[in-house]
Amino acid sequence: MAATARPEIRADLANLQLAAIERLEGRREQFSPADRRTYEFARAQALAGAGRVEEAGQALDSLAQAYPRDGEIQEAHAALLLAGTDRASLERSLAKWRQVEEKAAPASERWFRAKYNVASLHYRLGNREQAARIIRLLQIVHPELGGPERKRQFLELLAQATR
Incomplete structure (x- = not known):
């Protein structure tokens, strides 16, 4: 749904995702490693969707280092970097x-x-x-x-x- 929505709707949806994700922050240490990866990746994508590109970049940098063989994370990181305009x-x-x-x-x-x-x-x-x-x-x-x-x-x- 978010992918096909207008940009302002996508940003609103991303902010809703961030609010939901942040509600789980206190329980993050209880997550299994797989759930922690899912949580962190969802957070990074929501940050990007909300236009918080620098924070999303930092989150994806960390994830890319933590999961070097995870194609989904590596591709999301590459896609975020693609938005850059300087050499x-x-x-x-x-x-x-x-x-x-x-x-x-x-x-x-x-x-x-x-x-x-x-x-x-x-x-x-x-x-x-x-x-x-x-x-x-x-x-x-x-x-x-x-x-x-x-x-x-x-x-x-x-x-x-x-x-």
Whole structure:
């Protein structure tokens, strides 16, 4: 529901999530490790949804370090970094998306998302040739490019990179 809502509704929903999560704060030490991970991840996502990006980044940094093999956390961290606009943030995002790509099962949805974001970040960083090279190689090995919607995104990015 939150993903399809207007931005102001998403922020309101995220703030409601944060209020609910914070009510559980006092019992956090009683959680099992799996429940603690779920709690911390939900909190980080709610912070991001509420526009508290710096706090969300800190929470996801901690989670990414605590759960280096958790693809969901690593991808959420990479996605948050993707919102950066300065070169350092984009380079950090690129490094994180490369990690997501390396750890994802080849040709999985996560792997294609990571490939797309790696190519997109190369483009945003001014390395158009590398972005185009990544997509062209991917077209040879996986001509479907992860499905119709992802293929459309890849081809649009390729067109931009080769202008």
